[in-house]
Amino acid sequence: MSSQYALIKDGLQEIVQNLSQINEDSGGERLNEVSDKLTLEQFNLVVMGQFKRGKSTLINALLGAEILPTAIVPLTSIVTIIRYGKESKAEVRYLNDNKEDIQLSDIPKFVTEKENPKNKLGVKDVEVFYPSDYLKNGVRIIDTPGVGSVFKHNTDVAYAYLPYVDAGIFIVTPDPPLGEAEHRFLKEVREHANKFFFVLNKTDLVDEKDLAESIALTDDLLRKTLEKPVNLYPVSAKFALTGKLQGDSEKLTRSGVLTFERDLTDFLHCEKGKTFLHSVISSLLKYIADETMACKLEQEAARLTVEELKSNITSFEKYAKTTIKDRDRQGFILDGHINKLQQGLDEDLAALKKEDLPVLLGKLDKVFSQKTALNPSSHELEKEMENYVFEEIKTIFIAFRKNETEKIAAALEEIYLDEYWDGCFNITLLRIAGDGSSGE
Ligand SMILES: Nc1nc2c(ncn2[C@@H]2O[C@H](COP(=O)(O)OP(=O)(O)OP(=O)(O)O)[C@@H](O)[C@H]2O)c(=O)[nH]1
Ligand SMILES: [Mg+2]
Structure with missing residues (x-):
């Protein structure tokens, strides 16, 4: 396996060198990355x-x-x-x-x-x-x-x-x-x-x-x-x-x-060696596919008239501007969502304090009077009370945290989906608008 591995690895390194020579102008960084990956x-x-x-x-x-x-x-x-x-x-x-x-x-x-x-x-x-x-x-x-x-x-x-x-x-x-x-x-x-x-x-x-x-x-x-x-x-x-x-x-x-x-x-x-070689081969295949596509696009562009090219550039610039505006709008909306989530968390914490604190204090009073009756040694009593408080607070917070995690996860999922579908809808609108304007 190891000699076969070395043989394939060397072969791939040779392919990388050949590709670099064929395509000196572009993609150098990607090929260097693959070459470094193979060497190291x-x-x-x-x-x-x-x-x-x-x-x-x-x-x-x-x-x-x-x-x-x-x-x-x-x-x-x-x-x-x-x-x-x-x-x-x-x-x-x-x-x-x-x-x-x-x-x-x-x-x-x-x-x-x-x-x-x-x-x-x-x-x-x-x-x-x-x-x-x-x-x-x-x-x-x-x-x-x-x-x-x-x-x-x-x-x-x-x-x-x-x-x-x-x-x-x-x-x-x-x-x-x-x-x-x-x-x-x-x-x-x-x-x-x-x-x-x-x-x-x-x-x-x-x-x-x-x-x-x-x-x-x-x-x-x-x-x-x-x-x-x-x-x-x-x-x-x-x-x-x-x-x-x-x-x-x-x-x-x-x-x-x-x-x-x-x-x-x-x-x-x-299996690492085999997976490693697979991964390098996939990177090289992707590189070749991208370069072939770039060549095809260049050939297509060479066939277009200057007017057609100018019109394509104008449409692209228009699309880029709308996309930037949309990004800023989304940022604003997301800030609003975060504030709402934070507010919800603060409210839940306040409710927890209001509802659970009096119950906890009541329980503490009760346990304290039971324990003082049984064990008046102040040192041991202090330790026992500390443990009791720790366990009670832990129980309250584990339940609170589970509840909040579920609530926040569900809210985040909903926000993500809303924004995702909104994004799809906006892109569709843009495409429709783009089609209309190109016909004008
Ligand atoms: N109960 C429990 N909690 C876990 C376990 N693994 C992680 N956590 C807790 O889950 C929370 C998130 O853990 P992280 O390791 O920060 O999660 P992450 O996937 O790296 O999160 P991001 O970096 O935000 O994507 C922390 O409070 C962890 O202590 C687990 O096996 N059991
Ligand atoms: Mg993490």
Whole structure:
């Protein structure tokens, strides 16, 4: 296998050189990227999915360290590439080609929507070096922003990364199940990568019966979308991470991540080379198809008269102007949606305080009088009361958080679909208007 692999790899490198010579004027950057990929044998294992499914948490679980920031709100906004390094370190690469070494603890400042809103810092990506066995032999684990959130630019970044996927880990969760945004994303993903692992995360949040139903439903939806059977790995990335961090092997086993890790490791040992070559061949085929199309367009353009060309340019400029206006309008509408969501959350928090606080205080009074009667030692009493308060607040907040996550996810899905269909409608109107004006 290895000599065959080397032979094909060298052959592909030769094809890249030949293509560069044939087409000296254009496409140089794309061919250089393929050539570098072949030389460095870079293999991109990309983690993708809808916002908040637990992509960053799963990567942390695989690495056994809290490297990437995670949160309850849509968070990752910039691609983070994790590659092998004997020592842990990180580097920010900016869109203007500048680079900067940063502390691992400063990663959130650059890759999160909260600290770098709308990528105001102009970050291209962040590269993290880390000594994990997964990252040996050119494997790069890549965290991408989630699709389908109210931050449309995060969805754009995830879509734009698809051509770089050699193998993917696609994350879904039982609750809510596969939604419209994910369904659309999956259809696109299908066109780009040969190998995908499907992970059903957050299994710790559902009971056994719900989990079994969810596995069957997700499996069915994925099979229908991808038109082939899939292997679905039920895991709890949260338990896997805490299991590894606390050396709790029982928790780690319960997380289900070990089966996934076993299959992932097998794949990286046995099938990575074949998938890598497939991926390079696909990139080259896409490059050839694009260049052929560009040639055809050039030939067509050469046949047009100057008047026809001028008229096409005018129509295009008109279309571009309307599109920019439409983008600004959408931005304005989305800001309104965000404010509404925030307002809803504030109202729910106020209601929680108003309804649950008096009940909690009543319970505390009752437990306090029971416990003082049984155990007057102030130190132990304080500890017991602290534990009681902690558990009560945790129960209230877990229920609140679950409820709010569902509410926000449903609201975001609705906003996304509204905007999507609005966009389709506007494009149709523009096309109709364009057809009319060209006939004038
Ligand atoms: N209960 C539970 N919570 C989880 C699990 N995995 C992730 N979470 C939580 O889900 C939330 C989102 O996790 P992230 O890892 O930030 O999700 P993400 O997919 O990277 O989100 P974006 O970057 O916004 O797309 C965080 O609050 C995590 O703690 C899990 O297995 N179980
Ligand atoms: Mg994330």
